[in-house]
Amino acid sequence: MHRVAITGLGCISALGHSAAEHWQAARDGRSGIGEISQVSPDLLQVKVAAEVRGFDATGKLSDSQLVSTDRFTQFAIIAARDAVADAGLTFSDELAEETAAIIGTGIGGAVTIDANADRVYAQKRPRLHPMSIPKTMPSAAASYITMDLGLHGPAFGVTSACSSANHAIGEALWMVRTGRARAAVTGGSESCLTYGSLLAWQALRVMAMDTCRPFCVDRKGMVLGEGAGILVLERLDDAKARGARIYAELAGTGLSSDAGSLTDPSAEGAALAMRRALKDAGVAADEIGYINAHGTGTGQNDPAEAAAIHLAFASRGRAIPVSSTKSMHGHCLGAAGALESVITAKAVAEQVAPPTANFTTADPACDLRHVPNEAIDIEVGAALSNSFAFGGLNSVLVMRRVS
Amino acid sequence: MSTDPKAVEEKVIEIVANQRRVDPGTLSLDMKLEDTGIESIDLVEIIFAIEDEFDIDVPQDRDAMKLETLQDVVDGVQRLIAEKNAA
Numbered sequence: 001m002h003r004v005a006i007t008g009l010g011c012i013s014a015l016g017h018s019a020a021e022h023w024q025a026a027r028d029g030r031s032g033i034g035e036i037s038q039v040s041p042d043l044l045q046v047k048v049a050a051e052v053r054g055f056d057a058t059g060k061l062s063d064s065q066l067v068s069t070d071r072f073t074q075f076a077i078i079a080a081r082d083a084v085a086d087a088g089l090t091f092s093d094e095l096a097e098e099t100a101a102i103i104g105t106g107i108g109g110a111v112t113i114d115a116n117a118d119r120v121y122a123q124k125r126p127r128l129h130p131m132s133i134p135k136t137m138p139s140a141a142a143s144y145i146t147m148d149l150g151l152h153g154p155a156f157g158v159t160s161a162c163s164s165a166n167h168a169i170g171e172a173l174w175m176v177r178t179g180r181a182r183a184a185v186t187g188g189s190e191s192c193l194t195y196g197s198l199l200a201w202q203a204l205r206v207m208a209m210d211t212c213r214p215f216c217v218d219r220k221g222m223v224l225g226e227g228a229g230i231l232v233l234e235r236l237d238d239a240k241a242r243g244a245r246i247y248a249e250l251a252g253t254g255l256s257s258d259a260g261s262l263t264d265p266s267a268e269g270a271a272l273a274m275r276r277a278l279k280d281a282g283v284a285a286d287e288i289g290y291i292n293a294h295g296t297g298t299g300q301n302d303p304a305e306a307a308a309i310h311l312a313f314a315s316r317g318r319a320i321p322v323s324s325t326k327s328m329h330g331h332c333l334g335a336a337g338a339l340e341s342v343i344t345a346k347a348v349a350e351q352v353a354p355p356t357a358n359f360t361t362a363d364p365a366c367d368l369r370h371v372p373n374e375a376i377d378i379e380v381g382a383a384l385s386n387s388f389a390f391g392g393l394n395s396v397l398v399m400r401r402v403s
Numbered sequence: 404m405s406t407d408p409k410a411v412e413e414k415v416i417e418i419v420a421n422q423r424r425v426d427p428g429t430l431s432l433d434m435k436l437e438d439t440g441i442e443s444i445d446l447v448e449i450i451f452a453i454e455d456e457f458d459i460d461v462p463q464d465r466d467a468m469k470l471e472t473l474q475d476v477v478d479g480v481q482r483l484i485a486e487k488n489a490a
Contacts, residue, residue, distance in 0.1 A: 067448070
């Protein structure tokens with residue numbers, strides 16, 4: 001078994017087009033939520049989203065990549081390049097042979113699916129672009145990353161709705177740990193801000209019309225976002241040997257399923273995943289100095305997550321700083337855990353807890369040590385990043401400081 | 404739609420050149436498609452663009468239409484347009 005280091009971070013989100021910009025905005029408490037532009041707001045009741053603004057892959061991707069990729073794959077390729085450059089990693093033939101690409105997504109090529117449906121059913125033009133299949137497959141992001149970077153290790157997509165990225169990162173952790181891969185490029189990507197998808201989310205009645213205020217008494221729900229987050233994982237020994245900058249050790253992963261309600265989260269299920277993550281990491285509960293919450297801002301999630309933190313941490317449940325950065329980058333579904341892992345790794349490296357933005361007054365049902373609106377300095381030996389999905393699929397990651 | 408051979412030729416060359424990202428002047432009708440450097444994936448995109456441009460359906464059965472040279476493509480397109488106009 002090998003210990004695993006996070007040596008590279010890549011990102012594209014409403015907060016910026018690199019991991020550095022994403023982290024800086026999150027640390028500063030700047031929200032990327034605004035009026036939606038990809039779909040006419042006139043067609044929607046919920047008119048806000050955390051969009052990736054000013055995105056144009058032309059010039060960044062080759063012509064053949066551009067014509068055969070959905071927006072979610074383009075995000076993933078660009079974030080993966082950002083992460084690998086950040087890691088300062090060059091893939092020798094030997095390393096490329098043994099590097100995995102494990103990428104989560106909740107939907108896959110949502111933009112292509114939506115556009116094709118419109119073309120066939122509304123425009124009555126029953127001829128679809130021949131790249132429609134490779135554009136929509138949920139594994140496309142993983143495939144394209146292997147082709148773009150020349151990686152020959154294990155590669156596949158992972159899907160578990162809103163916890164897809166954490167499940168992917170946890171799987172990549174186990175691959176590097178056990179030697180099934182020497183290194184991994186892992187994370188998640190989602191581009192779900194289509195007319196059809198937004199209407200479907202609206203129908204669930206979990207969306208905020210104004211903004212996302214996790215854990216607040218006047219919270220109205222979640223705000224959808226889009227983007228991709230990618231981590232480079234290496235053996236800790238390899239990273240040290242090449243003198244790499246190490247953000248944190250990816251120390252453990254804990255998984256569980258509620259086996260209960262499709263949409264109502266279970267505090268017990270979430271707590272079980274947190275406990276398993278601590279055990280897997282060999283980290284004691286009192287070493288945890290920051291929790292990046294799932295924190296969707298819905299009526300259901302936030303009190304259940306607070307209860308889960310109390311179940312998992314007992315008396316320390318009120319002492320650990322907790323924030324939800326979805327208040328800034330939105331809920332990016334299958335990319336959520338990856339965007340939050342980028343932030344959590346930086347929080348551990350810089351000893352700073354980013355805030356929950358848009359914070360007003362804490363909901364008494366969410367009795368936690370919040371970080372309202374402004375980042376705080378923390379002494380954090382280890383941190384958790386929580387992801388809980390519709391369907392009760394829970395995945396928690398533990399990152400430990402490396403000195 | 405017109406089956407004017409010159410117009411169809413020019414359009415087919417333009418579509419293939421566009422897909423290959425080459426100057427149309429470098430292509431000639433007697434060239435084999437494989438000699439233009441296309442891959443199987445390019446061919447399906449060329450067929451898609453041709454269907455869209457001429458509003459015709461290229462048969463799925465590969466034996467139903469010979470597509471060896473650019474001239475074959477032009478002839479096939481003209482035939483499909485003619486069939487469509489006659490229908």
